[in-house]
Amino acid sequence: MLNPPAIDMPLSDLPPGAAARVTSVSSGNGKAPAELGRRLAELGFLPGEAVRIVARGMLARAPIAVRIGTGTFALRLFEAACIRVRPEQPQLP
């Protein structure tokens, strides 16, 4: 393996355009509503699903527009931070 093994990171840290897969979803720290994790799961943020950041806002680079599967959702940063993702290795042509 030439590339270092990919590690988990919060979706909020994923660079725009980079492909990744969801590894886990939680309700984050105490400040977020308790049902947040389940809600995100219901929208399709589930382990194994492909995600990609489509756009980021102007101020504080928030909110972010996220492609999940075939749908797109706008998330605030603390919401995206509840989703952990693993970047995909770039595919060789």
Added chain:
Amino acid sequence: MDSAPSAASPLIALVGNPNCGKTALFNILTGSRQKVANYAGVTVERKEGSLLTPSGLRIRILDLPGAYSLDALTPDEQVTADVLFGRRAGESRPDFVVCVTDATNLRQNLRLVLSLKRLGLPMVVALNMTDIARRKGIMIDAERLSAELGMPVVETVGVKTAGVKALLKVLNDTVAPQSEPRGAVWRSLSAAEIEHDQSEVRRILGLVGGDRVDGVTFSDRVDALVLHPLLGPVILASVLFLVFQAVFAWAQVPMDAIKEAVTAFGGWVGAALPASLFKDLMIDGVLAGVGSVLVFLPQIIILFFFILILEDSGYLPRAAFLLDRVMGSVGLSGRAFIPLLSSFACAIPGIMATRTIQNPRDRLATIMIAPLMTCSARLPVYALIIGAFIPRRTLWGGLEMQGLVLFALYLAGVAGAMGVAFVLKRSGQSGAMQTLMLELPAYHWPNLRNLVMGLWQRVEIFLSRVGTIILALMVILWALSSYPEPPPGATGAAIQYSIAGHLGAWLAVLFKPIGFNWQISIALVPGLAAREVAVGALGTVYALSNTGEDVSGALTPLIAQSWTMATALSLLAWYVFAPQCLSTLATVRRETNSWRYPIIMAAYQFGLAYLGAFITYRVALWFGA
């Protein structure tokens, strides 16, 4: 044989994710006239229609609000879940479920199908938007999908009738009233169950051929511009600005035509009728009042033309995305943007649309500021005053001075709303963080039929208001303004001796510090029922207060002569904030289930209006206006 729907007719429920084209399908199935939009959660009202199957079976059909799951988080989803579990008081449990799915987004939509399957009700899947899916190269094997799901699957194309026939046939063959309610106990899905459902969805998609995750789509390319950190806000500002410019520039010709038609009709009535009480009522009451409101129909059509296109194309949630940080800074959710934007048309649908906001405090804050968005009923008032006092002048860059002032008034309403939201945020204890989680649906061309239907609904609403509330108030106001008649030998205008004249004189004392004369003070009273009535009321008051020649013509030159610039600006400021709409307060009462909030709302709005008008008047006087 046609039969009227009765309680015995079987009831089917249309269920589906937001943005799956469910409402468009409902329209075709029932032929009902209903608004179709493209952002999450427009279907907040209960909508029922009925249809007749080929064999003559009459079926009642209920259009349930869009939902992502049966674990309700918003009041919207609560309605859907309650009806499906048979928990909703006064609502019978559906006998049959039609689950509408978006063929281009089955990864998301099929999870809801699996949840619905657990209800144990007979159901069919309508595979919607198959035309768009095909164009994207997504071919779905409907027969295989049907076998995997264990229920019929019918391909439909939201706004076309071909697939609807197939759906009707399935309904015809399978729908029957359920003799006894089938047991479905409500239970939240665990995270593991949701994950299990998703792997089932992945397995099925692998078999039927819908498992295709696009790389860069058309919507992505548009979003690269529209959601761009710098370009996006510029596009949003330009779009909004263009709308307000168009409202003035494009409406001029049809408005002049309506004005001339009303004047010509007034002249004809004046010549045809003998001098009588009825003639006075027609000319001073009905024509002067209703005519001056009717003139604003073109502007309302143009405004709604743009709002409907922005809604239907999918741009509105993008605007919410761009404004989320600004909304968040005053403690609102980005989700609040859509109800607030609807409030630019009318606060009532806007307040009803807040049902899609899950946090109760957040929802309340949005309700409280919704009436500060400049609704279309303010437009006649603004247009009248701007037309009379702001010169028609083209500034640098081809900008219209009048359009610019109108834009500033809209901004003033938004700024006021932001201020009030900020105070509300400060006064309440800070709870959990506000969520956004807003779907950005794929763009599509606005549907011409939906646009024409939506515009026609607005025209109907406006004209029926003109024909009912406004007409009735005009006649009452005319009577109040005409009686008692002036004593013999009176020197002033007739209206000064009437009931309205006395009331106006009393109110004028209250409004004198903000520069309103007694004519304005009278017009504000019927204007409480609906803002645009104030324009008609001014028309009537001035028609009756003029001692000289016939004034059934234009109101604009009259007020331009008799008001100072300071008074005009003060009245504009008053209308930015004042709660001049009883229907809005009634809606707030209904939505919050208490008198507390409408009372607080009316109080703060009157307070702001008086303060705003007072400052405007004094500053304008100081500048010598």
